[in-house]
Amino acid sequence: MSAKIKKFNTVWGMVVxxxxxxxxxxxxxxxxxxxxxxxxxDASNKLRTNTWMLVYQLTNGESFPHHDVxxxxxxxxxxxxxxxxxxxxxxxxxxxEDGGIVSQIYPRCFGCRYCMASCPYHARYFNWYDxxxxxxxxxxxxxxxxxxxxxxxxxxxxxxHRLMEAKDRARAQGNYTPLETIHLPDGExxxxxxxTCPNGAITFGDLKxxxxxxxxxxxxxxxxxxxxxxxxxxxxxxxxxxxxxxGPLVTRNPNAFRLxxxxxxxxxxxxxxxREWVRKQGNHSAMxxxxxxx
Amino acid sequence: xxxxxSTQACSRDDGRPCLGAAAPFFVGFVAALVVGWWIFxxxxxxxxxxxxxxxxxxxxxxxxxxxxxxxFEDTDAxxxxxxxxxxxxxVDCHMxxxxxxxAELEFVEMIEAGEEVEWLxxxxxxxxxxxxxxxxxxxxCGMCHPEFEDSPQALCNQCHPDLIEAEGSxxxxxxRLTGYTxxxxxxxxxxxxxxxxxxxxxxxxxxxxxxxxxxxGCHVCHK
Numbered sequence: 001m002s003a004k005i006k007k008f009n010t011v012w013g014m015v016v017x018x019x020x021x022x023x024x025x026x027x028x029x030x031x032x033x034x035x036x037x038x039x040x041x042d043a044s045n046k047l048r049t050n051t052w053m054l055v056y057q058l059t060n061g062e063s064f065p066h067h068d069v070x071x072x073x074x075x076x077x078x079x080x081x082x083x084x085x086x087x088x089x090x091x092x093x094x095x096x097e098d099g100g101i102v103s104q105i106y107p108r109c110f111g112c113r114y115c116m117a118s119c120p121y122h123a124r125y126f127n128w129y130d131x132x133x134x135x136x137x138x139x140x141x142x143x144x145x146x147x148x149x150x151x152x153x154x155x156x157x158x159x160x161h162r163l164m165e166a167k168d169r170a171r172a173q174g175n176y177t178p179l180e181t182i183h184l185p186d187g188e189x190x191x192x193x194x195x196t197c198p199n200g201a202i203t204f205g206d207l208k209x210x211x212x213x214x215x216x217x218x219x220x221x222x223x224x225x226x227x228x229x230x231x232x233x234x235x236x237x238x239x240x241x242x243x244x245x246x247g248p249l250v251t252r253n254p255n256a257f258r259l260x261x262x263x264x265x266x267x268x269x270x271x272x273x274x275r276e277w278v279r280k281q282g283n284h285s286a287m288x289x290x291x292x293x294x
Numbered sequence: 295x296x297x298x299x300s301t302q303a304c305s306r307d308d309g310r311p312c313l314g315a316a317a318p319f320f321v322g323f324v325a326a327l328v329v330g331w332w333i334f335x336x337x338x339x340x341x342x343x344x345x346x347x348x349x350x351x352x353x354x355x356x357x358x359x360x361x362x363x364x365x366f367e368d369t370d371a372x373x374x375x376x377x378x379x380x381x382x383x384x385v386d387c388h389m390x391x392x393x394x395x396x397a398e399l400e401f402v403e404m405i406e407a408g409e410e411v412e413w414l415x416x417x418x419x420x421x422x423x424x425x426x427x428x429x430x431x432x433x434x435c436g437m438c439h440p441e442f443e444d445s446p447q448a449l450c451n452q453c454h455p456d457l458i459e460a461e462g463s464x465x466x467x468x469x470r471l472t473g474y475t476x477x478x479x480x481x482x483x484x485x486x487x488x489x490x491x492x493x494x495x496x497x498x499x500x501x502x503x504x505x506x507x508x509x510x511g512c513h514v515c516h517k
Contacts, residue, residue: 091512092512093512094511094512096509096510096511096512096513097509097511097512097513097514098509101513103511103512103513103516105422105512105513105516106422107422108512143421144517145517146421146422146516146517147421157513160513160517161424161517164424164426164517167426167429168426168428168429171426171428171429171431171433171434172367172428178433178434178437179434179437179438
């Protein structure tokens, strides 16, 4: 899997602390408003809703007094090896820009929905209807994001337009070197859900930049070059056992995990939970394999 | 055999085709060309003119020395794009009429009334395209393209029509169906630079993509 991973100088990533999430859904609302996501007329039909960011409820399945719930916000995982990109017959989606954000270009999409079938995270949504905003509400549409017509697939873009604005700000202030990657300071570019979360459960930044909070959460004080090399290889496993001759040894925060990591998709979205049952649900077979290994 | 020959409009004993039979095809072909190249574009595009006569040539020759004097980047206000100047900028010179053209007199009246001119834009881009003038400035492009150092205007003209040479305002041809103008950029025009190998691949060749931020990734230009 690691051979297929594209290397990027920056890797925009998200760390969601599940233990801080109350399931309030503010991230979902912020996402919808920020990205001109169309209004759902019948939200009871879950096959027709459109939620780039979706909060799932997890439960440990036990009865009182051991019952426990957790909430898991799920944006597009922006996989290092995105299955949606390889199946798209129209090159409407690609992962080709520094930062590793998986793009979705609506005018190019013709709605075959292969990407939706291939996405193991159900992060992609099809526009079954023409978008409609009640009169007056169309004035709330953001000019930074194009509105999607019926018949195309859409998904979370990590608020890509905010990245473009942040880069422009850096250019305007002269905080960059021409011809080199623009390394934005922590917090200069964050997604709408990150900004909105009232509990600060979502952290967003460059997974390769030691100055960024996401780096500190996942990799702590570890060497930036080692982490960079580790991410270039996909950053698989709760701890990296690439060992000698296979790359550097990097240890991820033991409470951090990625969804369905065993598939080898190498997502750029990480989750943190101090509760073992939550980590197990997010990454079941990998946890079992790890336990068997020990 | 003899019967069949007799039904043809013209026939020769040696079996060569005659030109008279092909004439309707030539007429049809020419007619199709006229319709396709001349009549259809006239129907498809409507010509609009600027609300007030404006000469880029006069302004460049007699008043200012660069495009940025009026179409500047307002970095302080956080507005990153170059745009159309408001009458506030024009008033620096046009407080009172400088010449004796009718258009200017009309314009000075508008200034006194505090009105804005509803300039038409030659190149408004589609909603799904993102463009940053800041990213395409001389600071960036000039790093590898010294030919623009002497004439920054040439950099602008890579995309914008050269209005300096034109007398007065050029008419704007708007597509009746799409609403775009003939000057609206096509994707291949952006790709002339963005799909250029040196922009797509890392100049330092360390295996990392997009060192220049000018690569051909879809999200670089689309939103």
